[in-house]
Amino acid sequence: MIPFMKHRPGPICLLLLALAPASGLLAVDSDSLTDATVEEAREAIIEMIWSHQDPDRHWDPVKMPEYESTNQHLGGYTALACLALITAGESYQDPRFKKPLADLERAELRGTYAVSTRAAIWAELPQRFRPRLQQDANWLVESWNADAAGWDYRANPDRTLSRPSPSVRHFGTLALWAASRRGVVVPPGLLDALERVTIRNQLPDGAWHYPSTGQPRSSGSMTAAGLLTLYITQELLHAEEYRRLSRDTSSPVSDAIERGLDWMDSNYDPGRNPGGGRGSRFPMYYQYAVERVALAGGLRTFGGHDWFREGAATILDRLFDDGGGELVLKSSYGPDGKASALRELCFSLLFLSRGRAPIAVNKLRFEGRWNNRPRDMVNWTRWLSEEREIDVNWQVVDIETEPETWLDAPILCIVSDKELPWITPQRDAIRTFRKESTAYLERRSNGTLAEGERPPRPPSIVEVERIRRFIARGGLVLAINEGRSSSFADSVKDMATLLNPGAEWDIVAQDDPIYRYPVKVGKRAKILSMSNGVRDQILLVPGGDITADLQVINRRSESILQTLSNIHAQASGMNRFRPRLDAARSDWTDPRGSTTASLVRGVHGGNWKAEPDAMRGLQSALAESHDIFLTARDRRISDLTRNGRPDLLVLSGTEATSLSEADWQAIEQYVRRDRGVVLIEHAGGSDAGVFAATLEQAAMDRFSAPVRSARRTAVITGDGLADAEDCSSVRWTPYSVMEVFGAGEREPRLRCIEVDDRPAIFFSREDLSHALLDQPSWRIHGYDHDSAVNLMANLIRFGIASRPATP
Numbered sequence: 001m002i003p004f005m006k007h008r009p010g011p012i013c014l015l016l017l018a019l020a021p022a023s024g025l026l027a028v029d030s031d032s033l034t035d036a037t038v039e040e041a042r043e044a045i046i047e048m049i050w051s052h053q054d055p056d057r058h059w060d061p062v063k064m065p066e067y068e069s070t071n072q073h074l075g076g077y078t079a080l081a082c083l084a085l086i087t088a089g090e091s092y093q094d095p096r097f098k099k100p101l102a103d104l105e106r107a108e109l110r111g112t113y114a115v116s117t118r119a120a121i122w123a124e125l126p127q128r129f130r131p132r133l134q135q136d137a138n139w140l141v142e143s144w145n146a147d148a149a150g151w152d153y154r155a156n157p158d159r160t161l162s163r164p165s166p167s168v169r170h171f172g173t174l175a176l177w178a179a180s181r182r183g184v185v186v187p188p189g190l191l192d193a194l195e196r197v198t199i200r201n202q203l204p205d206g207a208w209h210y211p212s213t214g215q216p217r218s219s220g221s222m223t224a225a226g227l228l229t230l231y232i233t234q235e236l237l238h239a240e241e242y243r244r245l246s247r248d249t250s251s252p253v254s255d256a257i258e259r260g261l262d263w264m265d266s267n268y269d270p271g272r273n274p275g276g277g278r279g280s281r282f283p284m285y286y287q288y289a290v291e292r293v294a295l296a297g298g299l300r301t302f303g304g305h306d307w308f309r310e311g312a313a314t315i316l317d318r319l320f321d322d323g324g325g326e327l328v329l330k331s332s333y334g335p336d337g338k339a340s341a342l343r344e345l346c347f348s349l350l351f352l353s354r355g356r357a358p359i360a361v362n363k364l365r366f367e368g369r370w371n372n373r374p375r376d377m378v379n380w381t382r383w384l385s386e387e388r389e390i391d392v393n394w395q396v397v398d399i400e401t402e403p404e405t406w407l408d409a410p411i412l413c414i415v416s417d418k419e420l421p422w423i424t425p426q427r428d429a430i431r432t433f434r435k436e437s438t439a440y441l442e443r444r445s446n447g448t449l450a451e452g453e454r455p456p457r458p459p460s461i462v463e464v465e466r467i468r469r470f471i472a473r474g475g476l477v478l479a480i481n482e483g484r485s486s487s488f489a490d491s492v493k494d495m496a497t498l499l500n501p502g503a504e505w506d507i508v509a510q511d512d513p514i515y516r517y518p519v520k521v522g523k524r525a526k527i528l529s530m531s532n533g534v535r536d537q538i539l540l541v542p543g544g545d546i547t548a549d550l551q552v553i554n555r556r557s558e559s560i561l562q563t564l565s566n567i568h569a570q571a572s573g574m575n576r577f578r579p580r581l582d583a584a585r586s587d588w589t590d591p592r593g594s595t596t597a598s599l600v601r602g603v604h605g606g607n608w609k610a611e612p613d614a615m616r617g618l619q620s621a622l623a624e625s626h627d628i629f630l631t632a633r634d635r636r637i638s639d640l641t642r643n644g645r646p647d648l649l650v651l652s653g654t655e656a657t658s659l660s661e662a663d664w665q666a667i668e669q670y671v672r673r674d675r676g677v678v679l680i681e682h683a684g685g686s687d688a689g690v691f692a693a694t695l696e697q698a699a700m701d702r703f704s705a706p707v708r709s710a711r712r713t714a715v716i717t718g719d720g721l722a723d724a725e726d727c728s729s730v731r732w733t734p735y736s737v738m739e740v741f742g743a744g745e746r747e748p749r750l751r752c753i754e755v756d757d758r759p760a761i762f763f764s765r766e767d768l769s770h771a772l773l774d775q776p777s778w779r780i781h782g783y784d785h786d787s788a789v790n791l792m793a794n795l796i797r798f799g800i801a802s803r804p805a806t807p
Contacts, residue, residue, distance in 0.1 A: 028313040028316045029313070030270075030306075030309050030310045030312070030313035031309075033312060034581055034582060035356060035579030035582045038356055038579075038581065041312075042349065042352050044320075044329050045088075045345050045349045046085060046349065048334070048345060049084060049342070049346065049349065050096065051335050052081070052335050052342050053096065053100075055099075057078075058078040059077045059078040059342060060073075060075065060077045060078050063339075064339065065340050072110070072111040072112075072113065072154055073113060073114055074109060075109045075114045076109075076111055076113050077342060077343070078100055079104060079117035079118040079120075079121060080343065081100075081346055082100055082104065082121050083120050083121050083124070083346070084345075084346035084349040085097075085349070087349070088349050088350075088352075092124075092125055101121075105132060110154050110155065112152065112153060112155070112168050112172055113153070113168065113171050115136050115139050115143075116136075116171035118136055119133055119137060119175040119178065120174065122136065123175075124178075130182065133179055133182055133184060136175065136179075137175070137176060137184045137186070140176060141176075141186070143155035149194060149196070150166075150168065150197065151164065151165075151169060151172045153165065153168060163211035165210075165211075166208060166211070166222050166225055167210070167221075167222070170228070170229070173228070173229050173232055174232075174292065177236070181382075188237060191233050191236055192233075194229060195229070195230065195233040195237065198226050198229045198230055198256070199252055199253070199256045201226070202226065203216055203218055206223075206260050207219065207226075207263045207275070208222040208223045208225065208226035208260070210222050217275050218274070219275040220267065220268065220273045220286055220289075220290070221282070221286040222275075223260055223264060223275075224286075224290050224293040226260060227260045227261065227264070228296055230257050230260070231296040231297050232296070233253065234253050234254075234257070234374065234375075238251075239375055240552055242373050242375070243373070243548045245372055249369075257297075261297075264302045265302055265303040266303060268303045270305055270307070270310035270313070270314050271314050273286035283318065284318075284343070284348050284351070285347055287347065287348070288347040288350055290307055290311060291307070291308070291311070291350070291355050294307050294308070294355075295354060295393055296378075297396075298378070298393075298395045298396045299395065299396065300362075300395040300397060308355040308581075311351060311355070312351070312352060312355070312356075312581075315352065319344070333345055355580070356580050357390075357392055357580065358392050358393070358578055358583065359392070359393050359394065359395055359408045359580055360381050360384055360393065360409060360410075360411070360572075361381065361409050361410075361568065362394070362395055362396070362406050362413065363376075363377050363394065363395070363397070364396075364397060364399060365396050365398045365399065366398075366399040366420075366463070367399075368416060368420075369418050370414075371415075372416070372482055372547070373415075373547040373550060373551035376551050377394040378394065379551070380394070380561065383561045383565070384568060387565055388565075399463050403467065403470040403473075404473060404587060406475065407474070407583065408578075408580060408583040410475065410775070410776060411475070411478050411567070411568060411571050412470055412475055412476070414478070414480070414492070415479070416481075416482060417481070417482035417483035417485060417488060418485075418487060419488055419490065420492065422462075422463040422464065423491040423494050423495055426459045427494065430458075433458050433459060433497065434497045434501070436456035437455065437456050437497070437501035440453075440455050440456055441502050445605050446605075447660055458501075459498070464498050464499065467499065468499050471499065471537045472612050472613040473613055473773060473775065474770070474773040474775025474776075474777065476536060476537065476538075476571040477538045477539070478541075478564075478567060479538060479541070480540075480546060481541060481542050481545075482545055482548075484545070486542060489542040492538070492540050493505065493540070499530075499537070500537065502607075503537075504530075505528045505530055506529050507526065507527070507529075508526075513566070513570065513778075514527065515563065517566060517570075517574075518565075518566065518569050518574070519562045520562075521562045521566065522562070523556075523559040524559070524563070525544050525559070525563055526541070526542065526543065527540065528542055532607070532610045532654075533610045533654030533684065534654060534683050534684035534686075534767070534770050534780070535770065535779070535780065536570075536571075539567060569778065570779065572776050572778075573733070573735070573776025573778055573780075574734065574735050576734060576776045578776075588619070589621075589623045589624050590620075591619045591620075591622075591629050591630055593622065593623055593627040593628045595627055595628045595629065595723075595800070596629045596631070597628055597631070597647045597796045597797075597799070597800055598631045598633070598645075598646045598647055599618075599630060599633070599647065599648045599650060600632075600640045600646040600649050601632065601634045601635075601650045602636070602637040602650065602663075603634055603635060604637060604653070604659055604663065605657060605658075605660075606653040606654070606657030607653050607655060607657075607683075608651070608653060609634070609652070610653070610654050610684070610769065611683055611769040611770055611773060613773060614652075614768075614769040614772040615632040615772075617772035618772045619632055621772065621774075621785075621789040622793055625789065626793045628793060628796060628797075630796065633646075637651070637659065637662075637663040637666050638662045638663055638665075640666055641674065645670075645674045645803070646799075647677065647796050648676075648678075648795055648796050648799045649676060649678045650678075651679070651681070651695070652680075652682075652683045652691075652769055654682065654683050654684055654687075654691060655691060656690045656694045657694060658694070658698065659695070659698065664698075664702055668702065671755045671761065672756060674804060675758075675802045675803065676760070676802070677760060677761075677762070677795060677798055677799040678760065678761040679762050679763075679792075680692050680695045680699075680764070681763075681767070682764065682765050682767070683767060683768075684780055684781070684782070685736065685765065685766045685780060685781030688765065689764070689765020689766065692764055692765045696751070696753075696763050699753050699761055700753065703755055705754055707752070707753055708751060708752060708754075709749075709750075709752075710752040711747060711748065711750075713798075714794070715727070715750065715752075715791070715794045715798050716728055716794070720801070721794060721797040721798060721801055722797065722801075723797070724794050724797050725790040725793060725794060727748055727790050727794055728748075729746040730746055730748045730783055730791070731784040731786065732766075732783060732784060733780050733782055733783070734784075736766075736780060736781040748783075748787075748791065749764070749765065750762050750763070751764075764782075766781060767783065767788075768782060768788045768791065768792065771784060771787070771788035771789075772785070772788055772792070
């Protein structure tokens, strides 16, 4: 397994930079933190850890820090450094690892911390290290003190332990969990005792503490460790129980987890270990513990705090100074520093490396039975990571949060065995809306809408509106019906009526790419699709109860995992993973700019608004990168100049469509009298661009003019247009027809018709609309985001330049 974005060895000067004298404190704004900055920090930490290596002692210190003994921690620092570097993407075959790993294989380690950490290394390495993993797992099992339900700092299974260390228990549990994922069997009795003692030690406020002689003090790091233990026992002991939908949803484990999460939500602090006490001496261990439990539980936030974003900012603030715009590791973390500095570097690197992995799927939490099988997404993303050989994570998002924040994953998974709670009270209103919408769409299609008639208004449901916003921004909803009842699937169909009244559900064909790419699926589950003509918006698995076979992996799981893997590949643009910090923008940029322009998206009888947020995406991009304040409106074509002459008329569609005589008269008047500019585009670019192709022919007949390449026009070259881009070379969406079959082709394919001796109507059989959303999706044939924005900006600037002279 490799982490997202394999580490690239930095130049020697990076290490010199890391040791340079600090020129000032670094203040990291977590809101603006980018993956590039995190990667720069990771590379500096990696090089610094390597610089700590001693030819003989490897990473073990000459003298152990205070409160640590050589007997307990011999080999532990070397194991921790190796684990951090390998987790960060350093190859175990790197010559610098040869002697440390060989010595770790031979060493008879005596401390629980050291053995646990070494076991975690073997779990990350190829199968030939499996005997070493089994050996360390056996050591942990044999060293388990059954009376105390924990481990001592050294192997003392029969010694009386009055206060077993919870951090030692944390390390031992993590090691056995890692071993179990590689096929090592962990005794159920040990796990059961571990679970019972963890629940028993939970404080009344929901937290866990580090035992001492005084009053128990709730601790952030120990609460994270306690929660992680229960997530692990929930997986290893109770997975089969959760397959039964009829079980009691309340249990000692789930209740303890809820109480612990409530405490974390109320007390989490990204800058310090809440609760203080002994845990305050190990701030980076606290960050490591938070990362471990957050990834195990799919937790996106604690108390509204993005734990990775804010934790990463805290780490950068602690470890680095500002070296005149460069990240400079503080001198105290150099090779001559304390052993505790190396420990902090290692825990920081583990946090930054694991936490930054892309989010493959978000699971929606709502009031009701949303999490019947709590390990379904865990097992999916674990399989996906192994299949794709790239670490990916999953997380829970709440229906109460802003849907734009859900876009850090391409898929929103909604799962239940009961109908959606926000649909039930609105069933009659939805039925009425469906009937009215069907009639309205029929009138619009045959051109019999009354003057000024508007589409029927759907019932206002906050949850539906949030899901609509997620889909409109480019997201895919995957809905999975659990159990034998179809009530959940039926409620998803009702919700779809509100989201896209004109869409119909299609059964995904057996030869659809969902079942064939990148993996050919054997047994194919029935899937229903609701599309906007450009891409799938909702995929519904109406039966089969597939999450039961995700909760516990068995022989039936393989085809389910393959299907879900293919769905993810297509939703992510064939695994175009985005770093966690850079994956989603919470909001569009408000329209602004020194150049004002206007655009009309024309309403016609076809699928004129397949991607409703495309124009909002364009407004945001033009404000950010082109200094254009764009006003965008939807208008009937015959009414396009109601608010004055727009600089650009956009007609978009996904199927062969004809325009009425009134529409053509309005277009002709607009391009002749008002010197207007028109773009006719096939959204999505599929079906050979039939929408644009059909209207190309109609326009040639109308204007008695040929359609020619636009490559010599100002729209492409930018010549004569103020601040225009040169669009003579463009980029296509990955895996599009142009990218695959036109390898190396970079010339744009816009075509145009001249009216009154000037280019006036432009045609694109390739997608522009979806590209403006800046979200990945496979089976989109067209321009990439930047090229689409630049072409649209030039079209608008050309429309501005074409404005009739003011009398």
